[in-house]
Amino acid sequence: MRFATVATGAVNGYLAARLAEAGTEVVCLARGAHLAAIRERGLRLVTGAGETAARPAAASDDPAALGPADVVLFAVKAQDLEAAAPLCEPLMGPATVVIPFLNGVEASARLEAMLGAGRVLEGLCQISVFVREPGVIRQTGDFARFRFAERDGTRSDRALAIAEAMGAAGIEAGVPEDVTRELWLKFMFLATFAGITAAARCDAAEIRARPELAALLADCVGEVGRLARAEGADVTEADEAKALDFVRALPDAMRASQANDLEAGRPLEVDWLSGAVARLSATHGLAAPAHRTLHAVLSPFRDGRRN
Amino acid sequence: MTLRVVVVGAGAIGGWLAFRLAAAGHDVAVTARGAHLAAIRGEGLGLDEGGSVARIAAPAGEDPAAFGPADLVVFGVKAHQLDAALAQAAPLAGPGTLALSTQNGIDAPERIAAAFGEDRTLIGVVRVSAEILRPGVIGEVVQVRGITVGDMAGRQDRAAAGVREALRGAGVKVPASDDVRADLWAKFVLWNAAAASVAARLSGNVAKASPEWRALSARLAREAVAVGRAAGAPVADAMAETVERGLAEPPDPARANIRPSMLVDLEAGKPLELDHLVGRVARMGAELGVPVPASEAVTAVLAPWRDGPPRAE
Numbered sequence: 127m128r129f130a131t132v133a134t135g136a137v138n139g140y141l142a143a144r145l146a147e148a149g150t151e152v153v154c155l156a157r158g159a160h161l162a163a164i165r166e167r168g169l170r171l172v173t174g175a176g177e178t179a180a181r182p183a184a185a186s187d188d189p190a191a192l193g194p195a196d197v198v199l200f201a202v203k204a205q206d207l208e209a210a211a212p213l214c215e216p217l218m219g220p221a222t223v224v225i226p227f228l229n230g231v232e233a234s235a236r237l238e239a240m241l242g243a244g245r246v247l248e249g250l251c252q253i254s255v256f257v258r259e260p261g262v263i264r265q266t267g268d269f270a271r272f273r274f275a276e277r278d279g280t281r282s283d284r285a286l287a288i289a290e291a292m293g294a295a296g297i298e299a300g301v302p303e304d305v306t307r308e309l310w311l312k313f314m315f316l317a318t319f320a321g322i323t324a325a326a327r328c329d330a331a332e333i334r335a336r337p338e339l340a341a342l343l344a345d346c347v348g349e350v351g352r353l354a355r356a357e358g359a360d361v362t363e364a365d366e367a368k369a370l371d372f373v374r375a376l377p378d379a380m381r382a383s384q385a386n387d388l389e390a391g392r393p394l395e396v397d398w399l400s401g402a403v404a405r406l407s408a409t410h411g412l413a414a415p416a417h418r419t420l421h422a423v424l425s426p427f428r429d430g431r432r433n
Numbered sequence: 434m435t436l437r438v439v440v441v442g443a444g445a446i447g448g449w450l451a452f453r454l455a456a457a458g459h460d461v462a463v464t465a466r467g468a469h470l471a472a473i474r475g476e477g478l479g480l481d482e483g484g485s486v487a488r489i490a491a492p493a494g495e496d497p498a499a500f501g502p503a504d505l506v507v508f509g510v511k512a513h514q515l516d517a518a519l520a521q522a523a524p525l526a527g528p529g530t531l532a533l534s535t536q537n538g539i540d541a542p543e544r545i546a547a548a549f550g551e552d553r554t555l556i557g558v559v560r561v562s563a564e565i566l567r568p569g570v571i572g573e574v575v576q577v578r579g580i581t582v583g584d585m586a587g588r589q590d591r592a593a594a595g596v597r598e599a600l601r602g603a604g605v606k607v608p609a610s611d612d613v614r615a616d617l618w619a620k621f622v623l624w625n626a627a628a629a630s631v632a633a634r635l636s637g638n639v640a641k642a643s644p645e646w647r648a649l650s651a652r653l654a655r656e657a658v659a660v661g662r663a664a665g666a667p668v669a670d671a672m673a674e675t676v677e678r679g680l681a682e683p684p685d686p687a688r689a690n691i692r693p694s695m696l697v698d699l700e701a702g703k704p705l706e707l708d709h710l711v712g713r714v715a716r717m718g719a720e721l722g723v724p725v726p727a728s729e730a731v732t733a734v735l736a737p738w739r740d741g742p743p744r745a746e
Contacts, residue, residue: 325632326734332743338715338733345726401645415726422649423632423734426640 127291130195130217131155132210134164134185136255137201137227139263140270141297143171146180148295153195155213157187163261172258173265194219197288200237201227201251204398205428211240218245223284225274227251229320230398231313231357231406234277247285248305249274250312256383271298275305310354310361313399314369318346320382321400321420327385331378343373345416349403356410388424391431396424435459436504436599439525441497441518443469443478445563446535447509448571450580450605452480455489457603462492462500464518470495472569481572502527505596507557508545511698512536512709519548526553531596533557533582537694538709539621539666542585551585555593558582558616561606562691579606583613587667615667621710622672625657625728626650626680627693628711632731634696638688647680649727653711656725660717699738707732707739 129145131138134156145152146169156164168181186192195217202210207228214224218241225247226233238246252271258264272292276282281301292299302308322333322342333339347366354361387394403417426432436459440451443463455461455478465473470493477488492500501524510518515536526532532549534541535557546554560578563571582597583589589597589610597607610616629650630637640646654676661668695705708716712732718725737743 322734326737328737328743332737336733336736338729338736342730342733345730413726416730418645419649419727419730420734422629422643422645423731425643425645426633426635428643432635432639 127151127197127288128153128183128195129291130189130192130198132189132198132200132213132217133157133202134160134169135201136257136263137251137253138199139169139257140171140253140255140265141199141201141272141292142182143169143178143180143263144297145292145295146182147171147178150291150295151183153192153217154182154185155187155189155192155217156185159260160257161185161187163259167261170262171265172262174268189213190216192217195222197291198222198224199227200224200233203393204228204230204233204395205393207233207236208240211237214241223247223288225249225288227272228398229313229316229395230402231309232398232402238277246277247274248277248279248309250305250309252312271300273300273302273305273308275301279304279306304360306358307360310350310357310359311365311369314347314350314354314361314366315372316382317350317399317403317417318343318369319373320384321346321396321417321424323381323385324388324394324396325420325423327389328381329378329385330373330376330380334374342416344370346400346403346420349407349412349414349417352412353403353407353410353414356412357406384424388427393430394424394428396421396428400424434595434599437502438462438505438507439497439500439503439522440464440507440509441522442508442510442514443473443493444509444511445565445571446559446561447507448478448565449480449561449563449574450507450509450535450600450603451491452478452487452489452571453603453605454599455491456487457599459599459603461489462494462503464495464497464500465493466495468568469565472567476569479570480574481566481570482574486570497522498524501525503530505599506530506532506549507535508532508541509535511704512538512541512706513704515541515544519545523548531555531592533596535559535580536709537620537624537706538713539617540709540713542617546585552592554585555596556581556583556585556587556613556617558613558620560620576606579608581608581610581613581616583610583616587612587614589613612667615669618661618666618668619672619675622654622657622661622668623676624693624695624710625714626654626676628653628695628728628731628735630693631696631699631705631711632734634699636689636692636696638684638686638691641680641684649731650680651677652727653714653731656718656723656728657714659723660714660721660725663721663723664717699735702742704740705735705738707735711735 254267400421407414566572714728
């Protein structure tokens, strides 16, 4: 099975490093200093358990030079999806499947609209990882889970085969019973935690310490829960309670990467997180004033730093 | 007639009023703290007008009780400092003493009235921008619409008349108003809309490029109007429309430095008037059963900064 990564940022850098280390064929789309470093020294992966370095079968900034792949692992910032999706096409043969690992709940539909029906799986990941320097991927935390299935939730043979190949390379990949539910559970936490820690410029300890923020947290989680049910996902009020408990148990200094992006003046995924909650809720006639307010507060920064 | 005036909290607005009244010949004492107080004691209170600093000599101290009794007590402290200032200022009240509020928000006049009496309290609605340029010196004064002054019934005759005349004689704009309580609420509505600016940490003239931000600002104005109407306050729907017209005007880069004072405080690491502005709308909404989700969310994202930067900063 031949894998390709579009592009090769933190999440796909982790996957490509694992695949290459295990001797699975993987080709990487990258550019600039990162590409040069991958070509020269391979991909280095630094985790709590140690360090690996492995060369992908090929790396290029031109997808046509990488040849067709059986599986395209697609991971970019949510706001870059439309610009990056066409880069998949030169990598796709008649049976190639694309798996998105993006934040938000709309990536697979957006990709399918561009790449065609049946070509895209639903996917999500749970991992904390960043590009430490060109060619070097740093994983923080000890979890790295990848889940995918057909967009309608079907646990298809092709999805199972891909999960098996990734598993053979030491990746915790699986085809869950209900991928839609998993996607929404991740989104419930992520959209909420990213919106609050960025808009309030705060960490998990502040959310716990301030009654107003604790109430906002509960409002935000409830809005995503109602939206998930309206979208047909099997997400219950018990799941909402679990999401609140999860935030209450986070380390004090924890905050979402969106808070770091805001501070560093980088573009934000906010239109696909709190903005998506507000926008999709409106299509169901649901009010989502908490997420709508977080989206509004962060919206002036969506394209990066403002003065 | 020469008034004996004590300005409790000679910050930007209080200091400017103290300067104006003293320069007009009134007998003015001020309270301040720290380096600002030391500078006023050493060199007098300065006002920078176009680069040249004029000074007046005024007795200055930390404790207003040292300067009583007075004909007029002007409270210039921030809304969240008012209770402490009132406790200190009680000895200033004589039989004819009037007290003037200048605070943002809607609750300062009633808090002052609880100490000085309903018929001795004047509502001051300040629409002036000013800064402490450096210790002892006030500047950057723009009398946008000046200070609207009236009594607790909103009227400008009777008790308010003498103070309005003294202020006008000191070069302060004192607009006429049919009901000063309505002016107080109008400003409160505007400031609730401006809370969107504080939460985004951007001048409205920059933030308004985002349609979602404009919608939030308009929503905050409507929520303030809604709680005002539910509370029986003299507030008109037209106030929200005024805010929306302002939001519809294109961003003016020349005004990109104009920021609400709560944002100035936030950026300076100072405590915020949160509970007296957007936090007050959130609380009134809860008390009156009026949905104010935007005010609640904005209050929440500012809550870690209420008393200054949170521990993590």
